[in-house]
Amino acid sequence: MNLGMSGNMRRYAWLYVMILPIIVYLGLFVYYPLVQGVISSFQETKLLGATSWVGTENYRTAIDTPQFWQVVRNTLLIGGGIILLGFFPPIMVALALNEVMNIAFKKIAQTTVYIPHLFSWVVIAGMWMYILAPSGGLVNEFIKSVGGEPIRFFTSIGWARSLMIGLPIWRDMGYYAIIYLAAITSISPSLYEAARVDGASRFQQTWQITLPMLKPTMLVVFMLNTLGMLRIFDQIFIMRNPVSKRYVDVLMTYVYDLGITQGKIGLASAISVMVLGATLVMTAIVWTVTGFGKEE
Amino acid sequence: MSESRQSEFVHRTLGDRIYQIVVIVMLLLAMSLMIIPFWNVVAVAFSTPLGSMESGVILWPRGFSLNGFQIIWKNLGLERAFLNSVIVTFFGTIAHVFLACLAGYVLIQKDLPGRRLLVGFILATMAIPGELIIIPLFVVYKNLGLLNSLFALILSGMVSGFSILLMRNFFMGVPFDLAESARIDGASDFRIFRSIYLPLAKAGIATIALFEMVGRWNMFLPVILYINDSSKYTLQVVLRSLVTENQGNSGTSMITPNVQMAGILIAVIPLLTLYPIMQRYFVKGISLGAVKE
Structure with missing residues (x-):
């Protein structure tokens, strides 16, 4: 490779910029909802969006x-x-x-x-x-x-x-x-x-x-x-x-x-x-x- | 080659002939299972309203009429829904394909630090079926103020690990030297991507684009999830209320069958016109579809 260290860095920076939209999208619309879903499964959502922890109650309710x-x-x-x-x-x-x-x-x-x-x-x-x-x-x-x-x-x-x-x-x-x-x-x-x-x-x-x-x-x-x-x-x-x-x-x-x-x-x-x-x-x-x- | 063909014919015995007939009869049966329902739809769609309501098997239009198409398109608002579907399909497909290409290109850069991590981050999403996160996803869309907008539907499914994987595989087939020499000549990555990789991966792009178009045209769950405002409904959702309601229980629907079947034809005609082009990318597309489903 003929590029110097700084040239490589610049190139990598561009590549990261190119893939950034994908990372943001997947973070926001796949990983975050996934984590949120797991959290919600241990919570109860009240009116106006207030939540409280209920442990495994939702799971027990489902199974029952x-x-x-x-x-x-x-x-x-x-x-x-x-x-x-x-x-x-x-x-x-x-x-x-x-x-x-x-x-x-x-x-x-x-x-x-x-x-x-x-x-x-x-x-x-x-x-x-x-x-x-x-x-x-x-x-x-x-x-x-x-x-x-x-x-x-x-x-x-x-x-x-x-x-x-x-x-x-x-x-x-x-x-x-x-x-x-x-x-x-x-x-x-x-x-x-x-x-x-x-x-x-x-x-x-x-x-x-x-x-x-x-x-x-x-x-x-x-x-x-x-x-x-x-x-x-x-x-x-x-x-x-x-x-x-x-x-x-x-x-x-x-x-x-x-x-x-x-x-x-x-x-x-x-x-x-x-x-x-x-x-x-x-x-x-x-x-x-x-x-x-x-x-x- | 011609010799083996010939020997094939020479060796045909009575048993082989019977087998051949059984095979053709089986295929004709399978084909009629597909053609008869569809032909029924076509015949009813072109019937007059009264003709379509008469009892008896309809395999030919009863009193040819375009009334069904006029009513569903103008009076029942399918025109607007059709346009919404076109917008979502068009922009959604372009964005989807563009992002898949970008990501595919970045993922083939062997020297990029953290590449394996990126690959893992993207591929892992393939194990998570979108249907399973609809509830938190609905909340995300709501909090971002995206509900009731066509943009929400364009955004839905805009990035897919499957398409990225497919593009990456296509790009891996492009000779690496080509990019390397362009890079030495001072071309930027975006330029290399645009002028070397994209043109050489046309088949891959066409494959993703075609299958994405079909998927978006038929999109259903995101529409009922994110859209409440009936002026933003897409074709599938409007059509559903026109063709499925009342039918299971009784024949008391206010909408005559010729109108319903005209709606169905309108929904499938764009796909049928796409089919001859799709066929050319069949095998690749099928293998994409095979992992996608």
Whole structure:
């Protein structure tokens, strides 16, 4: 380096100035609220913003509330449902896409299944609430035309929860399929060549080469879904109604209702801290298993 | 290459053909699961108000009409909300991408004292889901007097560890010698950043920008959190009140289905026009999205 000591100092000063906005932003809008959230969880906020220390009372209140356990249960049922039932469809779609020889058809199919991933939950909710509407909806009109009774999907307890599982699977199927397809494309062709020489059929090649080679990707997708489970909010908030609320409310909608709607900041913070703890543990596991963040 | 293709065809047995048919049928089923709901929306959106209310399956517009679009755009105020969404998406994306590039550039300076600390400070935020700090964050916005402003929405999610990480990885692919020789010629870091790194990392910038645009256009939680004044509502929030209310329980909504479906189409058309460009950055973007979600 040709620069002298003072030249270096000047350069570093500039670099620090360049990154300063990011540090300030993260300090103000991530770290400070994080710390504040933990503090609030041990406090009670009175009218006019006065606070007093209450120890672990908020945590005990949360754990003693049956509704808390109900939303934990809902979160696990809905999140777990998405993870388990949503696991195979994208793999099947990716394998199918990989078998298509016609490039144009492949492109169209890929685009079609991916598109719903771009839609917001408001759009998806509006779309499906219309299609599943008791009168005038595509599905119920069909049921009526074959002599069945219309189903009130969004207010039926059994159906409401199933929809909260089914619609995210519908939305993200193509997205995960493309992740799998990218992984399939990177499998060495020589593996298939060798199998072909041994006389393996296309199906056998898929079963014996492609699927085993997808294991690492499956693991990543599984982990991402597991982490995403605790963050589910939009879909529930938008599609719930007074009838289904009890069966579909998840941790984040519960925290929103408590903290923002009812102003119980201490209680909502305590639940957030507990969820955060769970998230950090799960993230640590995910990062260890997937080797993410290793390059530093 | 052509030889292996050929042998593939020669070796196709009856079993392979059956497999091929099964695969195509499966794909067509998956595709129809996506197309039918969307087609239903399109058909209803272009129907007349009365046509859209008649019972029966609608897969073709009943009495072609643009009434739904006119009503939702003018009478129900979607125009204003649409404009708000455009503002938030446009400025929010620019700021987000610019800051991610700046940070990415600083983080590749191997000799910078404290670099590892900075990397840790930024990467650690990726483990903290934004949803979990909404309540204290709401208080911060309130204390800063940011509530009820579009600026609050632009500010929300303006810095993300994921985007910074992605830009850093892109910049690491730029030959270091190039910057070094410019530095010896007396170029400042900001100049090197602007004239060497930014142009060479176009693909990375496009990737972040596209995915950020989609995310901002669909933004929901920050809007209901920070905005109370209905003149500042974005498209998603206004649309929500128009399409989801009353529907679950009964068909007594005052808003006819053609209006609701027109609203949905208006909300997705910008995304659909973006799609062909997005496709070019698919694989990179997907891997970004994969860590982001």
